[in-house]
Amino acid sequence: MTVEELADLGRQALARKEWAAGYADLHAARLRGDIGAEDLRELARAAFLLGRDDEGCQLFDEAYHAFEAAGDPEQAGRCAFWVGFSLLNRGHHAEAGGWLARAQRIAEEQPGSGALGGYVAIPHAMRALYTGTPDAAFEAFAGALSTGEQCGDKDLIALATVGMGEAMARQGRVAAGIALLDELMLSMGDGTVSEIPTGIVYCVVVGLCEERFDVGRAAEWTAALDRWRRQQPDLVAFRAECQVHRSQVLQRRGSWEEAVTEAERALARLTGADDAATGMAWYQLAELHRVRGDLLAAEEAYRRAHESGLEPQPGLALLRLAQGRPDVAATAMRRAMAEAPDAVSRCRLLPAAVEVLLAAGDIDAARRVAEELTQHAADQAATPYLVAVAATARGSVLLADGRATAAAGELRLALETCLTLGLAHEAGRVELKLARARMAAGDVEAAQLDLDRARRTFERLGAETDLAVADELSVRLDAADGEPGGLTAREVEVLRLVATGRTNRAVAGELHLSEKTVARHLSNIFTKLDLPSRAAATAYAYEHRLV
Known part of the structure; x- marks a missing residue:
């Protein structure tokens, strides 16, 4: 076949969203001779969609020079943007800065050059968002959205809109931000937004849901992402963070082996990077090791998360608790709560803090933390899961106070919500607490029923750490019930x-x-x-x- 025939086959395959076949044909054409700038750009896109990030950057680099040589600065600038944006998301900040500066220069040299000015505003808005200035971020994203609407660029509109929704949530306008993102998500996967921005939008939205305890919405949009990906079997996740968030959803769903695989894939894509995304991946892997009872592997993974700049709490404190070191765990949680950079970060520490402080015997401190968590749950933007977490905390404190009947009421509320949300492991942990409450109230038979169901859940999941706790409670129950x-x-x-x-x-x-x-x-x-x-x-x- 000639170069043009191979290239045409590749174009047709990409139009059918057959990314591997399209990549193979265009790559073969490139090896036999020169292909045009547009074909190089599409080959770069296909490489990214197949998870070949380094190769995608190299091909966008070639496409940049080809468009520049052809006198098309707008397309050259877009190629520079995607190289920089990819490197930025993988933690290669210095090189990313060079490419984004190049795109910025081209935009400034070409007044009225189209959507490029909006694209280069996106990284600046992201920087404002993640350095604690959401108002500035919102304005920058809004400007990019205006540019996208003027140019009719659906990809830019999507990227700007998801940024605005995230900025609104960080401004405290959580309900309005989530509503904006829900509306945006309805248009994802319908073909109006291209694949790379679609993947980015999914990842950002699921990540925000995770941050805000919105596990139901996170599961719903992750399922939508999976359906969209199944329509394109060659497709891989677009960002390592997306794979980490998918691992978290899989963990809650009870698919722990698959969750481990997804976290390990994220780490493989982040090889050479040393940033928050790498820390997130190591932390998620540590959490999976901890709940499965592999405490040595968990210890190492938490250490690697810390080396990447991520606070390894509350997971590391829960590991210390599993190792029988409650005082060490309590000291770590007090320090982490005092150092939490914002209310959202602190809120994520509170549920584990209640558990750790109670284990260390500091009931008064645990009560104060449970009250703080209850205040978060009373917010209008609170999610059902956060309400359940707060009820679990209150129930745990009531049980420690000797008020078993009141504790059982709170724990029953939490259990029902966890079961409704499909959170098998969380439901099992709550049911274990419920068994303790019913045993304390003298209802040994009800306690045994709760314990048996919790144990079945833990055995199915392979939750060895929780099974050990269930064993201890079983001994106490059976002593009360007369087992030999x-x-x-x-x-x-x-x-x-x-x-x-x-x-x-x-x-x-x-x-x-x-x-x-x-x-x-x-x-x-x-x-x-x-x-x-x-x-x-x-x-x-x-x-x-x-x-």
């Missing part, structure tokens, strides 16, 4: 099956557990009953008429 040898109800089930000659794998299959969980139950049985082997356990089961 201080065994938990689940341990009795395992012992009965082992006594019939079943292997660990067979027991796991029958009880819908992992083999690792069965092995842990057996170890607990041997320790509690002071038994040396399965044969001895079998004899014990028959002696005590468990089979």
Whole structure:
């Protein structure tokens, strides 16, 4: 085939959104001879859409020079903008600054040159937004929006609008900002906005939802992003932050293996960068390791997050709590709350602070934090999840105060919201607290039902850290309910099956557990009953008429 024939095949494939095929054909044409500036630009776009960020920057660089040579400064400037914007989002700030300055110069040299002036305003607006001046950011985004509307540039309109919505939220106009973003999101994926800006908008909106405890909306828009991506199987996430936020949504959904994979993919894309995005990815990976019980891996990942400039709290304090060091955890949380740079950052620390302070025995401090969290939840812009988190905090403090019945009421409210939002792990953790409250109120049977459901959730998820807590509560419940040898109800089930000659794998299959969980139950049985082997356990089961 000739260069032109290959290039034409590539153009047709890209028009059908077949990014891998289009990239392959245009790349082959480029290797055989010169292709035009527009084809270079489209090849660069395809590379970005396939997740080949470095190659995309190189190709946009080539397209920039080709457009410059062809006497088209507007398109050359746009190529410079996308190189700079990509580098900026991946933490390569110095090189990004050079490319964005180049785009800025071209815009200034070409008065009335079209939408380029609006595009180069976007990074300046972002800088204002993330350095604590949302009013200036809003004005800059609004100016970019005006330019986009004058030029009829849908991509610029989308980028400017999502920036305005985020700025409004940071100004305190949360409800209005979210409404603007919801309206914008309805037009995403309908073909009027091109793929790269569409991905950026999705990522920013989901990130803002995460920041504002709006887990329902985050899940809804993540599902919409997944549907859009499935229509283009070659497509990958556009920003590492987007992959981190998707990992967070997957974690709450209970898809923990997939969540780990997504966080690791984000880290792979951020190789060589050392900024907040890298810290976010390491922190999310640490959280997943912690809840799954891999405390050593969590420790290392929190350390890497801190090295990237991210505050590793509250996760690191919760790790210390899991390690049996509540005083260390409490000191860390007090310091983190005192240093929180803004109200939103502080609010994200409060739920864990209540848990940590109660574990350290500082009920008065925990009560004050729970009251502060309740004030946030009373805000008109508060989300159902934040209301549930505040109810959990109040319930925990009431339980520590010895007011078990009142605590159960608050925890029941929180549980219902978590179940409605599909937050399986959070629901299990609340149900564990509810079991404690009902046990304290003397209703052992209700406590056992709550504990059993929480345990099933933790076993399904592989939440080893919470399973260990559930084991401790089971011992106390079974002591009150008369199980032999201080065994938990689940341990009795395992012992009965082992006594019939079943292997660990067979027991796991029958009880819908992992083999690792069965092995842990057996170890607990041997320790509690002071038994040396399965044969001895079998004899014990028959002696005590468990089979």
